Amino acid sequence: MFGYMGKILRIDLSSKKTSWSTINEEFCKKYVGGVGFVARLLYDYIEAKTDALGPGNALVLVSGPLAGTIFPTGSKCVTGAKSPLTGFFGESISTGFFAQELKYAGYDAVVIKGRADKPTYLFIDDDNVQFNDAKDIWGKDVFETEKLINEELSDRKNVKVACIGPAGERLVRFSNVYHTGRRHSGRTGMGAVMGSKNLKAIAIRGTKSVAVADLEELNKIVYDLHEKAQGPATEKYRILGTPANVLTLDHMGILPTRNWQQGTFEKAEVVSGEYMKRYVTGVSACTTCPIACDHHVHASDGPYAGATTTMDYESLYALGTNCGIDYFPAIFRAVDLCDKYGLDTMSTGVVIAWAMECYERGILNEKDTDGLELKFGNHEACIKLVSKIALREGIGNLLAEGVKRASERIGRGSEHFAIHVKGLELPGYDIRGLKTAALGWAVAARGGCHNRSAAYEPDMKGEVDRLKAEKGRGKIAARTEEFAALLDSLGICKFLRGCFKDFYNEAVRIYTLTTGIEMTVDELKRAGERIINIKKAFNVREGWTRKDDSLPPRVLKDPIPDGLSKGAYIKPEELHLMVEDYYEARGWTKNGLQPKSKLKELGLDDMAEEVGV
Amino acid sequence: MNQAERRFIVCDPSLCTGCGICELACSSKKEGVFNPLFSRIHAVRLESVAEPLVSMSIACQLCEDNPACVRACPMKALEVDKETGTIIVHKEGYEFDCKHCGWCMVACEFGAAVLDPKSRLAVICDLCQDERPEPPCVKSCPKDALKLSTIEEVMKECKSEVAKKVLLEFSSSRKSSKTFFERLGYSTLPERLKK
Numbered sequence: 155m156f157g158y159m160g161k162i163l164r165i166d167l168s169s170k171k172t173s174w175s176t177i178n179e180e181f182c183k184k185y186v187g188g189v190g191f192v193a194r195l196l197y198d199y200i201e202a203k204t205d206a207l208g209p210g211n212a213l214v215l216v217s218g219p220l221a222g223t224i225f226p227t228g229s230k231c232v233t234g235a236k237s238p239l240t241g242f243f244g245e246s247i248s249t250g251f252f253a254q255e256l257k258y259a260g261y262d263a264v265v266i267k268g269r270a271d272k273p274t275y276l277f278i279d280d281d282n283v284q285f286n287d288a289k290d291i292w293g294k295d296v297f298e299t300e301k302l303i304n305e306e307l308s309d310r311k312n313v314k315v316a317c318i319g320p321a322g323e324r325l326v327r328f329s330n331v332y333h334t335g336r337r338h339s340g341r342t343g344m345g346a347v348m349g350s351k352n353l354k355a356i357a358i359r360g361t362k363s364v365a366v367a368d369l370e371e372l373n374k375i376v377y378d379l380h381e382k383a384q385g386p387a388t389e390k391y392r393i394l395g396t397p398a399n400v401l402t403l404d405h406m407g408i409l410p411t412r413n414w415q416q417g418t419f420e421k422a423e424v425v426s427g428e429y430m431k432r433y434v435t436g437v438s439a440c441t442t443c444p445i446a447c448d449h450h451v452h453a454s455d456g457p458y459a460g461a462t463t464t465m466d467y468e469s470l471y472a473l474g475t476n477c478g479i480d481y482f483p484a485i486f487r488a489v490d491l492c493d494k495y496g497l498d499t500m501s502t503g504v505v506i507a508w509a510m511e512c513y514e515r516g517i518l519n520e521k522d523t524d525g526l527e528l529k530f531g532n533h534e535a536c537i538k539l540v541s542k543i544a545l546r547e548g549i550g551n552l553l554a555e556g557v558k559r560a561s562e563r564i565g566r567g568s569e570h571f572a573i574h575v576k577g578l579e580l581p582g583y584d585i586r587g588l589k590t591a592a593l594g595w596a597v598a599a600r601g602g603c604h605n606r607s608a609a610y611e612p613d614m615k616g617e618v619d620r621l622k623a624e625k626g627r628g629k630i631a632a633r634t635e636e637f638a639a640l641l642d643s644l645g646i647c648k649f650l651r652g653c654f655k656d657f658y659n660e661a662v663r664i665y666t667l668t669t670g671i672e673m674t675v676d677e678l679k680r681a682g683e684r685i686i687n688i689k690k691a692f693n694v695r696e697g698w699t700r701k702d703d704s705l706p707p708r709v710l711k712d713p714i715p716d717g718l719s720k721g722a723y724i725k726p727e728e729l730h731l732m733v734e735d736y737y738e739a740r741g742w743t744k745n746g747l748q749p750k751s752k753l754k755e756l757g758l759d760d761m762a763e764e765v766g767v
Numbered sequence: 768m769n770q771a772e773r774r775f776i777v778c779d780p781s782l783c784t785g786c787g788i789c790e791l792a793c794s795s796k797k798e799g800v801f802n803p804l805f806s807r808i809h810a811v812r813l814e815s816v817a818e819p820l821v822s823m824s825i826a827c828q829l830c831e832d833n834p835a836c837v838r839a840c841p842m843k844a845l846e847v848d849k850e851t852g853t854i855i856v857h858k859e860g861y862e863f864d865c866k867h868c869g870w871c872m873v874a875c876e877f878g879a880a881v882l883d884p885k886s887r888l889a890v891i892c893d894l895c896q897d898e899r900p901e902p903p904c905v906k907s908c909p910k911d912a913l914k915l916s917t918i919e920e921v922m923k924e925c926k927s928e929v930a931k932k933v934l935l936e937f938s939s940s941r942k943s944s945k946t947f948f949e950r951l952g953y954s955t956l957p958e959r960l961k962k
Contacts, residue, residue, distance in 0.1 A: 222801050222802075223791065223801045224788060224791040224792060224795060224801060224907070226788075226909075251787075258802060258803075258804075311809075311811075312803075312804070335785075335812070336820075361802075361804055361884045362802070363794075363798070363800035363801060363802035363805070364800060364801040364802065365799070365800045365801070366801070369795055369799060373795070376907075377906075377907065380788075380907065380909040383909060384909060435820075436781075436820060436821075437784055438784050438785050438812070438820050438822060439784035439785060439786035440786070441786065441787055442786055442787060442788050442791065443784075443786050444786065444788065444909030444910070445909075446784035446786065446910065450820050
């Protein structure tokens with residue numbers, strides 16, 4: 155087999171048994187890889203209504219057909235499981251070195267079920283799987299864990315690690331999984347799933363090779379993309395990194411500030427990508443990436459001297475503008491702590507901002523917050539709170555449940571400004587001023603997420619009027635969603651998307667040259683639609699209802715008070731119109747359920763029987 | 768070719784991002800498949816929590832005068848190519864052949880010699896003599912961090928880099944409260960310079 159390794163490794167932590175199954179060309183073509191494989195595997199390996207933190211949940215780590223090859227940005231690793239944060243389909247992508255090594259070890263995917271009776275870490279060494287005692291690394295932060303495992307296995311260069319930090323061990327619902335190369339599978343609480351299985355880490359090493367069908371032709375495309383990746387299409391990511399967004403979004407009035415109370419930040423200048431330049435010590439790239447967007451920053455003086463981390467826009471929004479913090483070194487320290495503890499910076503920032511608003515409105519007082527003065531802009535309190543959340547101390551124990559559960563428990567109107575969709579905290583684009591994106595996030599299977607819907611692009615680019623909700627947006631949101639699903643399944647980074655002139659035609663060529671499997675543009679588009687439908691079917695089986703496709707009350711009621719998007723909000727009837735338009739574009743019923751005929755048409759007969767109407 | 772004219776692969780760590788593309792370009796050229804273990808060039812990412820990250824790729828440095836790997840080989844299977852300066856690993860059929868002991872790997876201070884996991888033979892960068900103007904690793908580097916240079920070119924570049932840095936430090940130190948020497952890490956001016 156070319157491109158794929160044709161094997162799925164299955165590990166049961168309870169019985170310490172391992173087995174493997176093969177996958178054939180038909181399976182590969184149907185589900186492509188990456189998110190597509192995750193969708194299929196989660197549907198197959200998890201029973202309906204399983205406890206997300208119980209042994210019945212399956213944790214899968216999947217690579218794509220391009221992982222392990224030289225294809226730029228091709229080595230994406232998708233970590234998936236039923237999400238403890240949303241209770242629905244959960245997955246998160248990272249581009250560390252894990253996916254590549256997974257292929258070299260001979261597998262396209264690894265499925266982990268059960269629960270170890272004591273802290274364990276797995277060592278997958280080609281065909282050999284060891285269940286190692288994690289007594290000495292339990293409680294250690296992610297960087298130390300990686301180091302200790304490398305030392306124990308006496309291999310620093312070839313052993314790649316995916317591990318959790320203290321937050322994952324304590325089942326913080328938005329804890330993440332760290333991957334070698336300073337990358338994280340951040341969203342939907344995959345770290346808590348590992349923690350619930352008593353699984354501290356997965357170390358992997360492989361000696362096998364990945365072969366492609368037509369090396370020469372593929373290399374031509376690769377070199378061409380390398381060149382394009384140094385051009386204008388990726389300039390933003392290379393020069394300033396994603397923090398370049400701050401001033402753009404501030405100008406458009408859609409930079410979420412102080413828990414989405416404002417659309418602009420008066421101090422945006424000093425938390426901008428341009429300002430961050432003075433702290434940058436270098437850039438690094440993910441595996442096989444020619445862009446290198448990851449900006450390493452270091453604060454050399456001031457109260458946070460020594461704070462070192464890597465910055466991207468979402469972390470900057472969540473722990474910066476959204477908490478009203480305008481001091482870069484403080485943001486670095488907060489992000490660094492999140493990374494060490496294994497917390498998703500985005501969810502952490504949103505939940506802290508929510509607590510700050512509660513405090514300012516008198517819903518929480520100093521007694522509730524363990525003496526912390528949780529005012530917007532108080533970075534000392536914010537940093538203390540990060541540790542409290544990770545270790546579930548005091549108020550951190552409440553916040554560690556995620557903003558949805560925390561606001562439900564506190565009540566007193568705090569649900570109004572709990573910024574989440576399906577329980578997943580929102581990323582840093584104020585969707586009141588991006589109405590196609592608002593639709594995309596409302597209907598996204600994994601909850602509020604810009605990466606899986608990608609519907610902000612037509613809004614931001616001015617393809618449509620971003621402040622208007624109208625019929626036709628459903629089709630656009632469906633299109634961008636499928637595009638994103640295919641990128642995530644092939645394992646191509648979204649930052650490379652600007653380098654393709656005609657994505658679908660180029661993608662099928664890349665796919666065929668890599669795997670040797672013939673694929674047409676129609677078939678590829680079909681695969682995208684299929685993947686979206688499996689994710690949806692998973693959610694329906696978990697008890698999804700029409701009211702889950704909604705937006706936070708603040709987005710539906712409070713207009714943006716300032717800036718270029720002043721007065722914009724999503725009226726409930728606008729949302730209703732767009733969501734129904736989206737269901738129609740998908741060929742689903744008015745209530746968002748999937749007709750049997752639609753699922754059968756996509757070759758998903760088993761799902762048609764189970765969830766089709 | 769005399770030693771000063773010999774070119775070898777040089778990596779500029781200020782440009783290297785640690786992406787590992789060179790490793791895969793090498794393995795696909797040499798073995799037709801993707802596998803970093805087959806690579807003759809090695810991407811190294813030195814990451815630690817406190818320090819900024821440093822990345823660079825290292826291949827055979829063409830050590831002059833009886834290199835350590837050649838000296839270490841108990842079978843005398845390694846030999847310096849008189850023309851290019853690269854290391855030839857003799858295989859079965861030659862008078863002395865590689866017996867997979869890995870002593871060259873231990874001896875090389877740059878980690879440039881490795882054992883092929885399949886054949887267990889020592890493999891060392893031969894600069895892909897059939898690929899000109901550049902070997903695939905250099906050609907594929909998206910950040911142009913890799914170059915084929917002679918030792919003289921490297922030294923020239925180093926000198927100009929140092930001069931640039933000193934001038935830059937000097938000009939900026941006049942504006943700042945710290946002296947140039949303080950910025951270099953001395954707490955005060957070194958005694959011998961005060962005179």
